[in-house]
Amino acid sequence: MITYIGLENIISPLGITAEENFNQIKQGNTSINYHRGIGFGHENIFLSKLKNTPSFYELLSQCLQAVIKGTEDELILSKDTIVIISTTKADIKENITTPIIAAIKKLTKEFQLQQQPIVISNACISGVLAMNTANNFIKAGIYKNAFVIGADVVSDFVLYGFQSLYAISDKPCQPFDKNRTGISLGEGAGGVFMSSDKNVFKSTCFEFVEGTSSNDVNHISGPSRTGEGLVRTVNNSLALAQLKPSAIDFISAHGTGTSFNDEMEAIAFSRLGMNTIPLNSLKGYFGHTLGAAGLIETAICLQSLRNNLLIKTLGFEEDGASEKINITTRNITTEVTTILKTASGFGGCNASAIIRKLK
Amino acid sequence: MNYITTYCHITLNNCYVNGKLTHSFNSNSIDDFTKEFYKSLILEYPKFHKMDRLAKTAFLGTEVLKKECPEILNYKDDEIAILFSNNNSSALTDVNFQTSYQNGGVPSPSLFVYTLPNILIGEIAIRNKWYGENMFTVAEHFDAEYFVNYCNVLLHKNAAAALCGWLTIDDNKIEAFLFFVTKKDFNELNLPLESKQLIELYTKN
Numbered sequence: 372m373i374t375y376i377g378l379e380n381i382i383s384p385l386g387i388t389a390e391e392n393f394n395q396i397k398q399g400n401t402s403i404n405y406h407r408g409i410g411f412g413h414e415n416i417f418l419s420k421l422k423n424t425p426s427f428y429e430l431l432s433q434c435l436q437a438v439i440k441g442t443e444d445e446l447i448l449s450k451d452t453i454v455i456i457s458t459t460k461a462d463i464k465e466n467i468t469t470p471i472i473a474a475i476k477k478l479t480k481e482f483q484l485q486q487q488p489i490v491i492s493n494a495c496i497s498g499v500l501a502m503n504t505a506n507n508f509i510k511a512g513i514y515k516n517a518f519v520i521g522a523d524v525v526s527d528f529v530l531y532g533f534q535s536l537y538a539i540s541d542k543p544c545q546p547f548d549k550n551r552t553g554i555s556l557g558e559g560a561g562g563v564f565m566s567s568d569k570n571v572f573k574s575t576c577f578e579f580v581e582g583t584s585s586n587d588v589n590h591i592s593g594p595s596r597t598g599e600g601l602v603r604t605v606n607n608s609l610a611l612a613q614l615k616p617s618a619i620d621f622i623s624a625h626g627t628g629t630s631f632n633d634e635m636e637a638i639a640f641s642r643l644g645m646n647t648i649p650l651n652s653l654k655g656y657f658g659h660t661l662g663a664a665g666l667i668e669t670a671i672c673l674q675s676l677r678n679n680l681l682i683k684t685l686g687f688e689e690d691g692a693s694e695k696i697n698i699t700t701r702n703i704t705t706e707v708t709t710i711l712k713t714a715s716g717f718g719g720c721n722a723s724a725i726i727r728k729l730k
Numbered sequence: 731m732n733y734i735t736t737y738c739h740i741t742l743n744n745c746y747v748n749g750k751l752t753h754s755f756n757s758n759s760i761d762d763f764t765k766e767f768y769k770s771l772i773l774e775y776p777k778f779h780k781m782d783r784l785a786k787t788a789f790l791g792t793e794v795l796k797k798e799c800p801e802i803l804n805y806k807d808d809e810i811a812i813l814f815s816n817n818n819s820s821a822l823t824d825v826n827f828q829t830s831y832q833n834g835g836v837p838s839p840s841l842f843v844y845t846l847p848n849i850l851i852g853e854i855a856i857r858n859k860w861y862g863e864n865m866f867t868v869a870e871h872f873d874a875e876y877f878v879n880y881c882n883v884l885l886h887k888n889a890a891a892a893l894c895g896w897l898t899i900d901d902n903k904i905e906a907f908l909f910f911v912t913k914k915d916f917n918e919l920n921l922p923l924e925s926k927q928l929i930e931l932y933t934k935n
Protein backbone atom coordinates (compact mmCIF):
# COMPACT_ATOMS: atom_id res chain seq x y z
CA MET A 372 0.00 0.00 0.00
CA ILE A 373 1.31 3.43 -0.97
CA THR A 374 0.23 6.66 0.71
CA TYR A 375 0.10 9.61 -1.66
CA ILE A 376 0.43 13.24 -0.56
CA GLY A 377 -0.22 16.54 -2.30
CA LEU A 378 -2.65 19.46 -2.71
CA GLU A 379 -0.61 21.49 -0.25
CA ASN A 380 -1.89 24.82 0.99
CA ILE A 381 -0.34 27.54 3.14
CA ILE A 382 -2.05 30.53 4.70
CA SER A 383 0.49 33.02 6.00
CA PRO A 384 1.11 36.75 5.73
CA LEU A 385 3.03 35.89 2.52
CA GLY A 386 0.02 34.44 0.73
CA ILE A 387 -2.99 32.15 0.80
CA THR A 388 -1.72 29.39 -1.49
CA ALA A 389 1.40 27.24 -1.35
CA GLU A 390 2.54 28.70 -4.70
CA GLU A 391 2.21 32.30 -3.48
CA ASN A 392 4.16 31.46 -0.35
CA PHE A 393 6.85 29.59 -2.28
CA ASN A 394 7.26 32.47 -4.73
CA GLN A 395 7.64 34.93 -1.87
CA ILE A 396 10.25 32.95 0.06
CA LYS A 397 12.07 32.14 -3.17
CA GLN A 398 12.71 35.88 -3.42
CA GLY A 399 13.91 36.00 0.18
CA ASN A 400 10.81 37.74 1.54
CA THR A 401 9.86 37.19 5.15
CA SER A 402 6.65 37.74 7.08
CA ILE A 403 8.50 38.51 10.31
CA ASN A 404 8.08 42.16 11.23
CA TYR A 405 8.83 44.51 14.09
CA HIS A 406 5.84 45.03 16.38
CA ARG A 407 6.19 47.87 18.81
CA GLY A 408 5.14 47.31 22.40
CA ILE A 409 3.17 44.09 21.90
CA GLY A 410 5.23 41.92 24.26
CA PHE A 411 4.88 41.51 27.99
CA GLY A 412 6.07 44.70 29.68
CA HIS A 413 5.38 46.49 26.35
CA GLU A 414 8.52 44.99 24.88
CA ASN A 415 9.05 45.40 21.14
CA ILE A 416 8.85 42.04 19.39
CA PHE A 417 9.68 40.57 15.98
CA LEU A 418 7.00 38.13 14.85
CA SER A 419 4.86 37.09 11.89
CA LYS A 420 1.23 38.13 12.12
CA LEU A 421 -1.66 37.96 9.68
CA LYS A 422 -3.17 41.36 8.87
CA ASN A 423 -6.83 40.51 9.40
CA THR A 424 -6.19 38.56 12.68
CA PRO A 425 -8.36 35.57 11.81
CA SER A 426 -9.56 33.22 14.55
CA PHE A 427 -8.18 29.70 14.86
CA TYR A 428 -11.42 28.39 13.38
CA GLU A 429 -11.29 30.73 10.40
CA LEU A 430 -7.73 29.68 9.59
CA LEU A 431 -8.59 26.01 9.90
CA SER A 432 -11.71 26.21 7.79
CA GLN A 433 -10.10 28.41 5.10
CA CYS A 434 -7.15 26.02 4.77
CA LEU A 435 -9.34 22.90 4.70
CA GLN A 436 -11.56 24.54 2.04
CA ALA A 437 -8.50 25.26 -0.11
CA VAL A 438 -7.24 21.66 0.09
CA ILE A 439 -10.70 20.24 -0.64
CA LYS A 440 -10.76 22.18 -3.94
CA GLY A 441 -7.98 19.99 -5.28
CA THR A 442 -9.95 16.75 -4.90
CA GLU A 443 -13.28 15.40 -5.96
CA ASP A 444 -16.08 17.23 -4.15
CA GLU A 445 -17.67 14.23 -2.48
CA LEU A 446 -14.44 12.99 -0.80
CA ILE A 447 -14.79 15.22 2.25
CA LEU A 448 -18.26 13.72 2.83
CA SER A 449 -17.04 10.13 2.71
CA LYS A 450 -16.93 7.72 5.64
CA ASP A 451 -13.52 6.65 4.33
CA THR A 452 -12.15 10.14 4.91
CA ILE A 453 -10.66 11.42 8.15
CA VAL A 454 -9.75 15.02 8.96
CA ILE A 455 -6.68 15.30 11.17
CA ILE A 456 -6.01 18.63 12.84
CA SER A 457 -2.77 19.74 14.43
CA THR A 458 -2.55 22.66 16.83
CA THR A 459 -0.89 23.62 20.09
CA LYS A 460 -3.01 26.36 21.64
CA ALA A 461 -5.88 26.64 19.11
CA ASP A 462 -8.39 29.27 20.22
CA ILE A 463 -6.63 30.13 23.50
CA LYS A 464 -7.14 33.86 22.86
CA GLU A 465 -10.92 33.64 22.92
CA ASN A 466 -11.71 30.49 24.85
CA ILE A 467 -9.21 29.42 27.47
CA THR A 468 -11.27 26.61 29.03
CA THR A 469 -12.21 24.72 25.85
CA PRO A 470 -9.80 26.11 23.26
CA ILE A 471 -10.07 23.19 20.86
CA ILE A 472 -13.34 21.29 21.06
CA ALA A 473 -15.67 24.21 20.30
CA ALA A 474 -13.87 24.93 17.02
CA ILE A 475 -13.76 21.26 16.05
CA LYS A 476 -17.50 20.80 16.63
CA LYS A 477 -18.17 23.78 14.40
CA LEU A 478 -15.85 22.38 11.71
CA THR A 479 -17.50 18.94 11.86
CA LYS A 480 -20.92 20.51 11.37
CA GLU A 481 -19.96 23.01 8.70
CA PHE A 482 -18.12 20.49 6.50
CA GLN A 483 -20.61 17.68 7.31
CA LEU A 484 -17.76 15.37 8.29
CA GLN A 485 -18.75 11.73 8.66
CA GLN A 486 -15.92 10.91 11.04
CA GLN A 487 -14.98 12.81 14.16
CA PRO A 488 -11.76 14.70 13.33
CA ILE A 489 -8.67 13.60 15.22
CA VAL A 490 -6.98 16.54 16.92
CA ILE A 491 -3.30 16.19 17.71
CA SER A 492 -1.84 18.56 20.26
CA ASN A 493 1.72 17.42 20.75
CA ALA A 494 3.76 20.62 20.91
CA CYS A 495 5.86 21.54 17.88
CA ILE A 496 5.85 18.08 16.33
CA SER A 497 2.02 18.11 16.01
CA GLY A 498 2.06 18.80 12.27
CA VAL A 499 4.51 16.04 11.32
CA LEU A 500 2.80 13.68 13.75
CA ALA A 501 -0.55 14.45 12.10
CA MET A 502 0.79 13.38 8.69
CA ASN A 503 2.40 10.29 10.21
CA THR A 504 -0.93 9.39 11.79
CA ALA A 505 -2.74 9.85 8.49
CA ASN A 506 -0.17 7.63 6.79
CA ASN A 507 -0.55 4.95 9.48
CA PHE A 508 -4.35 4.92 9.18
CA ILE A 509 -4.21 4.83 5.37
CA LYS A 510 -1.60 2.05 5.20
CA ALA A 511 -3.60 0.01 7.73
CA GLY A 512 -6.68 0.40 5.53
CA ILE A 513 -8.71 2.10 8.27
CA TYR A 514 -9.28 5.25 6.20
CA LYS A 515 -8.64 5.83 2.50
CA ASN A 516 -8.24 9.59 2.60
CA ALA A 517 -7.03 12.19 5.08
CA PHE A 518 -7.17 15.96 5.06
CA VAL A 519 -4.39 17.06 7.39
CA ILE A 520 -4.59 20.67 8.54
CA GLY A 521 -2.45 22.52 11.08
CA ALA A 522 -3.16 25.97 12.48
CA ASP A 523 -2.07 28.23 15.32
CA VAL A 524 -2.46 31.94 16.00
CA VAL A 525 -0.18 34.33 17.85
CA SER A 526 -1.51 35.14 21.31
CA ASP A 527 -0.33 37.08 24.37
CA PHE A 528 -0.47 33.74 26.19
CA VAL A 529 2.14 32.07 24.00
CA LEU A 530 4.24 35.19 23.43
CA TYR A 531 4.46 35.97 27.17
CA GLY A 532 5.26 32.33 27.85
CA PHE A 533 8.22 32.26 25.49
CA GLN A 534 9.31 35.65 26.83
CA SER A 535 9.28 34.17 30.34
CA LEU A 536 11.65 31.47 29.09
CA TYR A 537 13.90 34.13 27.50
CA ALA A 538 13.39 32.28 24.22
CA ILE A 539 12.23 35.18 22.00
CA SER A 540 14.86 36.52 19.59
CA ASP A 541 15.59 40.25 19.75
CA LYS A 542 16.02 40.19 15.95
CA PRO A 543 14.16 38.16 13.30
CA CYS A 544 15.16 34.59 14.23
CA GLN A 545 18.43 33.20 12.85
CA PRO A 546 18.20 29.42 12.68
CA PHE A 547 21.53 27.61 13.11
CA ASP A 548 23.45 30.90 13.06
CA LYS A 549 26.28 31.61 15.48
CA ASN A 550 24.48 34.70 16.76
CA ARG A 551 21.02 33.16 17.16
CA THR A 552 19.18 34.26 20.28
CA GLY A 553 15.80 32.56 20.09
CA ILE A 554 12.58 32.14 18.16
CA SER A 555 10.29 34.54 16.35
CA LEU A 556 6.68 33.47 16.69
CA GLY A 557 4.42 33.18 13.67
CA GLU A 558 0.84 32.35 12.81
CA GLY A 559 -0.87 30.64 9.94
CA ALA A 560 -2.14 27.35 8.62
CA GLY A 561 -0.82 24.56 6.46
CA GLY A 562 -2.65 21.66 4.90
CA VAL A 563 -2.14 18.59 2.75
CA PHE A 564 -4.28 15.80 1.38
CA MET A 565 -3.19 12.19 1.73
CA SER A 566 -4.79 9.16 0.13
CA SER A 567 -4.30 5.56 -0.93
CA ASP A 568 -5.63 6.53 -4.37
CA LYS A 569 -3.47 8.77 -6.55
CA ASN A 570 -6.30 9.34 -8.99
CA VAL A 571 -8.25 11.58 -6.62
CA PHE A 572 -5.56 14.28 -6.74
CA LYS A 573 -6.26 16.91 -9.42
CA SER A 574 -2.53 17.76 -9.57
CA THR A 575 0.81 15.92 -9.27
CA CYS A 576 1.13 14.05 -6.00
CA PHE A 577 4.04 12.44 -4.17
CA GLU A 578 4.66 9.40 -2.03
CA PHE A 579 4.54 9.76 1.73
CA VAL A 580 6.96 6.92 2.41
CA GLU A 581 7.13 6.62 6.20
CA GLY A 582 7.10 8.61 9.41
CA THR A 583 7.73 7.94 13.10
CA SER A 584 8.18 9.74 16.41
CA SER A 585 10.51 9.25 19.35
CA ASN A 586 10.98 10.83 22.76
CA ASP A 587 14.47 11.83 23.84
CA VAL A 588 13.72 11.12 27.56
CA ASN A 589 15.86 14.06 28.67
CA HIS A 590 13.95 17.09 29.95
CA ILE A 591 10.43 18.48 29.44
CA SER A 592 11.61 21.88 28.16
CA GLY A 593 15.23 21.33 27.15
CA PRO A 594 16.32 19.30 24.15
CA SER A 595 18.67 16.36 24.59
CA ARG A 596 22.36 17.19 24.36
CA THR A 597 22.94 14.08 22.27
CA GLY A 598 19.94 14.43 19.94
CA GLU A 599 18.97 10.88 20.86
CA GLY A 600 15.24 11.20 20.13
CA LEU A 601 15.82 12.85 16.75
CA VAL A 602 18.44 10.25 15.83
CA ARG A 603 16.05 7.45 16.76
CA THR A 604 13.04 8.76 14.87
CA VAL A 605 15.08 9.40 11.70
CA ASN A 606 16.67 5.95 11.94
CA ASN A 607 13.27 4.35 12.50
CA SER A 608 11.69 6.16 9.55
CA LEU A 609 14.61 5.25 7.29
CA ALA A 610 14.46 1.61 8.40
CA LEU A 611 10.71 1.35 7.78
CA ALA A 612 11.22 2.99 4.38
CA GLN A 613 14.13 0.61 3.70
CA LEU A 614 16.33 3.57 2.83
CA LYS A 615 19.89 4.50 3.74
CA PRO A 616 20.68 8.05 4.96
CA SER A 617 22.39 8.65 1.62
CA ALA A 618 19.05 8.24 -0.17
CA ILE A 619 17.91 11.57 1.28
CA ASP A 620 18.50 14.53 -1.06
CA PHE A 621 17.38 17.24 1.28
CA ILE A 622 16.42 17.78 4.93
CA SER A 623 13.75 20.25 6.01
CA ALA A 624 14.83 20.63 9.62
CA HIS A 625 13.04 22.20 12.58
CA GLY A 626 15.67 24.92 13.26
CA THR A 627 13.87 27.22 15.68
CA GLY A 628 16.75 29.61 16.27
CA THR A 629 17.20 28.80 19.95
CA SER A 630 20.70 27.97 21.07
CA PHE A 631 19.90 24.51 22.47
CA ASN A 632 17.48 23.27 19.83
CA ASP A 633 19.66 24.05 16.83
CA GLU A 634 22.73 22.62 18.56
CA MET A 635 20.80 19.42 19.29
CA GLU A 636 19.73 19.08 15.65
CA ALA A 637 23.27 19.64 14.36
CA ILE A 638 24.54 16.91 16.70
CA ALA A 639 21.75 14.53 15.66
CA PHE A 640 22.28 14.98 11.90
CA SER A 641 26.00 14.58 12.38
CA ARG A 642 25.48 11.36 14.35
CA LEU A 643 23.19 10.17 11.57
CA GLY A 644 25.97 10.74 9.03
CA MET A 645 23.72 13.24 7.25
CA ASN A 646 25.87 16.33 7.72
CA THR A 647 26.64 16.80 4.05
CA ILE A 648 23.01 16.62 2.91
CA PRO A 649 21.60 20.11 2.14
CA LEU A 650 19.38 21.20 5.01
CA ASN A 651 17.26 24.25 5.74
CA SER A 652 15.04 25.85 8.33
CA LEU A 653 12.09 27.94 7.16
CA LYS A 654 11.48 29.70 10.49
CA GLY A 655 13.17 32.86 9.14
CA TYR A 656 10.31 33.26 6.63
CA PHE A 657 7.23 32.27 8.62
CA GLY A 658 8.41 32.48 12.22
CA HIS A 659 7.67 29.50 14.44
CA THR A 660 4.04 28.66 13.74
CA LEU A 661 4.01 25.87 16.36
CA GLY A 662 1.18 23.41 15.52
CA ALA A 663 1.09 24.63 11.91
CA ALA A 664 4.87 24.52 11.38
CA GLY A 665 5.15 20.87 10.33
CA LEU A 666 2.47 21.30 7.69
CA ILE A 667 3.58 24.69 6.38
CA GLU A 668 7.14 23.40 6.05
CA THR A 669 6.04 20.15 4.41
CA ALA A 670 3.95 22.16 1.96
CA ILE A 671 7.12 24.08 1.05
CA CYS A 672 8.95 20.73 0.69
CA LEU A 673 6.33 19.61 -1.84
CA GLN A 674 6.84 22.90 -3.69
CA SER A 675 10.61 22.22 -3.67
CA LEU A 676 9.93 18.81 -5.22
CA ARG A 677 7.67 20.38 -7.87
CA ASN A 678 10.19 23.11 -8.72
CA ASN A 679 13.48 21.28 -8.05
CA LEU A 680 14.47 24.25 -5.95
CA LEU A 681 15.87 24.15 -2.43
CA ILE A 682 15.26 27.28 -0.37
CA LYS A 683 18.03 29.07 1.50
CA THR A 684 17.93 29.35 5.29
CA LEU A 685 16.97 32.98 5.89
CA GLY A 686 18.79 34.46 8.89
CA PHE A 687 21.68 32.01 8.71
CA GLU A 688 25.10 33.45 8.00
CA GLU A 689 27.76 31.78 10.08
CA ASP A 690 28.00 28.25 11.47
CA GLY A 691 27.04 28.26 15.09
CA ALA A 692 26.83 24.68 16.25
CA SER A 693 29.48 22.30 17.52
CA GLU A 694 28.90 19.97 14.55
CA LYS A 695 29.12 21.18 10.97
CA ILE A 696 26.02 20.54 8.88
CA ASN A 697 25.21 21.60 5.33
CA ILE A 698 22.84 24.54 5.84
CA THR A 699 21.58 26.17 2.63
CA THR A 700 22.91 29.71 2.21
CA ARG A 701 21.36 30.30 -1.21
CA ASN A 702 18.50 28.84 -3.25
CA ILE A 703 19.77 25.76 -5.05
CA THR A 704 18.34 24.50 -8.33
CA THR A 705 18.86 20.74 -8.39
CA GLU A 706 16.97 17.55 -9.06
CA VAL A 707 15.30 16.64 -5.74
CA THR A 708 13.71 13.23 -5.32
CA THR A 709 13.56 12.34 -1.63
CA ILE A 710 13.03 14.73 1.29
CA LEU A 711 13.27 14.19 5.04
CA LYS A 712 11.12 16.45 7.23
CA THR A 713 11.85 16.62 10.97
CA ALA A 714 10.43 18.38 13.99
CA SER A 715 11.28 18.52 17.68
CA GLY A 716 9.35 19.96 20.59
CA PHE A 717 8.76 20.47 24.29
CA GLY A 718 8.10 17.29 26.19
CA GLY A 719 11.17 15.77 24.50
CA CYS A 720 9.24 14.78 21.39
CA ASN A 721 10.78 14.35 17.92
CA ALA A 722 9.18 13.31 14.65
CA SER A 723 10.34 12.61 11.13
CA ALA A 724 8.76 11.88 7.77
CA ILE A 725 10.09 10.86 4.36
CA ILE A 726 8.45 12.07 1.15
CA ARG A 727 9.57 11.36 -2.41
CA LYS A 728 8.62 11.79 -6.03
CA LEU A 729 6.69 8.94 -7.61
CA LYS A 730 8.82 6.59 -9.67
CA MET B 731 -4.97 -10.04 18.64
CA ASN B 732 -3.98 -7.36 21.17
CA TYR B 733 -5.08 -7.30 24.79
CA ILE B 734 -5.89 -4.78 27.49
CA THR B 735 -3.47 -6.39 29.93
CA THR B 736 -4.19 -4.14 32.85
CA TYR B 737 -6.13 -0.94 33.52
CA CYS B 738 -6.84 1.55 36.27
CA HIS B 739 -9.26 4.31 37.17
CA ILE B 740 -8.32 7.26 39.32
CA THR B 741 -10.91 9.55 40.86
CA LEU B 742 -10.43 12.02 43.71
CA ASN B 743 -9.22 9.90 46.65
CA ASN B 744 -9.58 6.51 44.97
CA CYS B 745 -7.66 4.29 42.61
CA TYR B 746 -9.06 1.08 41.14
CA VAL B 747 -6.80 -1.41 39.41
CA ASN B 748 -8.44 -3.96 37.14
CA GLY B 749 -11.75 -2.96 38.69
CA LYS B 750 -10.72 -3.41 42.34
CA LEU B 751 -10.21 -0.58 44.81
CA THR B 752 -6.49 -0.58 45.65
CA HIS B 753 -5.77 2.90 47.05
CA SER B 754 -8.08 5.10 49.06
CA PHE B 755 -7.40 8.42 50.79
CA ASN B 756 -9.29 11.11 52.69
CA SER B 757 -7.80 14.25 51.16
CA ASN B 758 -9.79 17.41 50.67
CA SER B 759 -8.12 18.53 47.48
CA ILE B 760 -6.55 17.14 44.32
CA ASP B 761 -3.14 18.42 45.41
CA ASP B 762 -3.36 16.66 48.80
CA PHE B 763 -4.65 13.51 47.16
CA THR B 764 -1.84 13.25 44.60
CA LYS B 765 0.70 13.95 47.37
CA GLU B 766 -0.75 11.22 49.63
CA PHE B 767 -0.99 8.81 46.73
CA TYR B 768 2.62 9.52 45.74
CA LYS B 769 3.84 8.99 49.34
CA SER B 770 2.02 5.67 49.61
CA LEU B 771 3.88 4.33 46.55
CA ILE B 772 7.34 5.03 48.10
CA LEU B 773 8.97 6.10 44.84
CA GLU B 774 11.69 8.64 45.63
CA TYR B 775 11.22 10.64 42.44
CA PRO B 776 11.44 14.30 43.54
CA LYS B 777 10.63 15.56 40.02
CA PHE B 778 7.06 14.47 40.77
CA HIS B 779 6.50 17.52 42.96
CA LYS B 780 7.24 19.93 40.11
CA MET B 781 4.60 18.43 37.82
CA ASP B 782 1.14 19.87 37.24
CA ARG B 783 -1.96 17.92 38.22
CA LEU B 784 -2.41 16.36 34.80
CA ALA B 785 1.16 15.02 34.74
CA LYS B 786 1.01 13.90 38.39
CA THR B 787 -2.15 11.91 37.77
CA ALA B 788 -0.80 10.29 34.61
CA PHE B 789 2.46 9.52 36.41
CA LEU B 790 0.72 7.87 39.37
CA GLY B 791 -1.56 5.84 37.12
CA THR B 792 1.44 4.59 35.15
CA GLU B 793 3.28 3.57 38.33
CA VAL B 794 0.25 1.61 39.52
CA LEU B 795 -0.08 -0.15 36.15
CA LYS B 796 3.63 -1.07 36.16
CA LYS B 797 3.23 -2.67 39.59
CA GLU B 798 0.30 -4.73 38.39
CA CYS B 799 1.99 -5.69 35.11
CA PRO B 800 5.78 -5.69 35.66
CA GLU B 801 6.25 -7.57 32.38
CA ILE B 802 5.92 -4.19 30.69
CA LEU B 803 9.42 -3.38 31.96
CA ASN B 804 10.90 -6.17 29.87
CA TYR B 805 10.19 -4.45 26.56
CA LYS B 806 12.98 -2.67 24.70
CA ASP B 807 13.18 1.04 25.48
CA ASP B 808 11.58 2.15 22.22
CA GLU B 809 8.87 -0.49 21.94
CA ILE B 810 6.28 1.21 24.16
CA ALA B 811 4.05 3.83 22.53
CA ILE B 812 2.42 6.42 24.78
CA LEU B 813 -1.02 7.69 23.73
CA PHE B 814 -2.99 10.07 25.92
CA SER B 815 -6.14 12.01 25.28
CA ASN B 816 -8.63 14.34 26.95
CA ASN B 817 -11.25 16.95 26.11
CA ASN B 818 -9.68 20.16 27.37
CA SER B 819 -5.94 19.88 26.74
CA SER B 820 -4.02 21.57 29.58
CA ALA B 821 -6.87 23.99 30.46
CA LEU B 822 -6.31 24.02 34.22
CA THR B 823 -2.63 24.95 33.94
CA ASP B 824 -3.47 27.35 31.09
CA VAL B 825 -5.74 29.31 33.41
CA ASN B 826 -3.08 29.29 36.14
CA PHE B 827 -0.45 30.52 33.71
CA GLN B 828 -2.75 33.29 32.46
CA THR B 829 -3.43 34.31 36.05
CA SER B 830 0.33 34.54 36.69
CA TYR B 831 0.72 37.49 34.32
CA GLN B 832 -2.57 39.23 34.90
CA ASN B 833 -3.19 41.74 37.70
CA GLY B 834 0.37 42.99 37.91
CA GLY B 835 2.15 39.62 38.01
CA VAL B 836 4.82 38.29 35.66
CA PRO B 837 4.38 35.21 33.42
CA SER B 838 5.60 32.10 35.23
CA PRO B 839 8.01 30.00 33.13
CA SER B 840 7.50 26.95 35.34
CA LEU B 841 3.74 27.07 34.67
CA PHE B 842 4.19 27.85 30.96
CA VAL B 843 6.08 24.63 30.23
CA TYR B 844 3.05 22.65 31.45
CA THR B 845 0.65 24.46 29.09
CA LEU B 846 1.15 21.70 26.52
CA PRO B 847 -0.77 18.48 27.25
CA ASN B 848 1.97 16.23 25.82
CA ILE B 849 4.29 17.32 28.65
CA LEU B 850 2.73 14.55 30.73
CA ILE B 851 3.86 12.07 28.09
CA GLY B 852 7.35 13.55 28.33
CA GLU B 853 7.31 13.10 32.12
CA ILE B 854 6.38 9.43 31.76
CA ALA B 855 8.96 8.91 28.99
CA ILE B 856 11.69 10.50 31.14
CA ARG B 857 10.72 8.53 34.25
CA ASN B 858 10.75 5.19 32.43
CA LYS B 859 13.31 5.88 29.70
CA TRP B 860 10.73 5.02 27.08
CA TYR B 861 11.86 6.36 23.71
CA GLY B 862 8.86 5.12 21.70
CA GLU B 863 6.05 6.82 19.79
CA ASN B 864 4.23 9.70 21.53
CA MET B 865 0.88 11.25 20.78
CA PHE B 866 -1.56 13.46 22.65
CA THR B 867 -5.00 13.93 21.11
CA VAL B 868 -7.96 16.06 22.12
CA ALA B 869 -11.48 14.67 21.69
CA GLU B 870 -14.89 15.70 23.00
CA HIS B 871 -15.48 12.29 24.59
CA PHE B 872 -13.42 9.18 25.32
CA ASP B 873 -12.91 7.78 21.84
CA ALA B 874 -12.58 4.00 22.23
CA GLU B 875 -12.46 3.44 18.49
CA TYR B 876 -9.45 5.74 18.12
CA PHE B 877 -7.53 3.94 20.86
CA VAL B 878 -8.36 0.50 19.44
CA ASN B 879 -7.52 1.47 15.86
CA TYR B 880 -4.35 3.35 16.63
CA CYS B 881 -2.99 0.80 19.11
CA ASN B 882 -3.58 -1.91 16.52
CA VAL B 883 -1.80 0.16 13.90
CA LEU B 884 1.22 0.93 16.08
CA LEU B 885 1.52 -2.58 17.52
CA HIS B 886 1.56 -3.83 13.97
CA LYS B 887 4.23 -1.27 13.04
CA ASN B 888 7.03 -0.12 15.34
CA ALA B 889 5.60 -0.68 18.86
CA ALA B 890 5.17 -3.87 20.89
CA ALA B 891 3.01 -2.33 23.60
CA ALA B 892 1.12 0.87 24.34
CA LEU B 893 0.39 2.90 27.42
CA CYS B 894 -2.91 4.69 26.89
CA GLY B 895 -4.89 7.11 28.96
CA TRP B 896 -7.84 9.45 29.07
CA LEU B 897 -7.69 12.05 31.77
CA THR B 898 -9.62 15.17 32.56
CA ILE B 899 -8.99 17.23 35.63
CA ASP B 900 -10.62 20.41 36.86
CA ASP B 901 -10.46 22.23 40.17
CA ASN B 902 -11.96 19.46 42.26
CA LYS B 903 -12.53 16.51 40.01
CA ILE B 904 -10.24 13.86 38.51
CA GLU B 905 -11.31 11.37 35.91
CA ALA B 906 -8.46 9.18 34.73
CA PHE B 907 -8.55 5.87 32.93
CA LEU B 908 -5.22 4.30 31.98
CA PHE B 909 -4.46 0.97 30.38
CA PHE B 910 -1.68 -1.08 28.90
CA VAL B 911 -2.16 -2.75 25.53
CA THR B 912 0.10 -5.71 24.75
CA LYS B 913 0.22 -8.58 22.31
CA LYS B 914 0.43 -11.11 25.14
CA ASP B 915 -2.31 -11.24 27.79
CA PHE B 916 0.09 -11.14 30.77
CA ASN B 917 -2.52 -10.88 33.52
CA GLU B 918 -4.91 -13.26 31.81
CA LEU B 919 -7.82 -10.88 32.26
CA ASN B 920 -8.95 -12.01 28.83
CA LEU B 921 -9.85 -8.53 27.64
CA PRO B 922 -9.29 -8.36 23.88
CA LEU B 923 -8.70 -4.84 22.58
CA GLU B 924 -12.12 -4.05 21.10
CA SER B 925 -14.19 -0.86 21.21
CA LYS B 926 -17.11 -2.43 23.08
CA GLN B 927 -14.79 -3.94 25.66
CA LEU B 928 -12.88 -0.71 26.13
CA ILE B 929 -16.06 1.35 26.58
CA GLU B 930 -17.26 -1.15 29.17
CA LEU B 931 -14.02 -0.84 31.14
CA TYR B 932 -14.00 2.94 30.78
CA THR B 933 -17.49 3.29 32.27
CA LYS B 934 -16.91 0.70 34.99
CA ASN B 935 -16.09 2.97 37.91
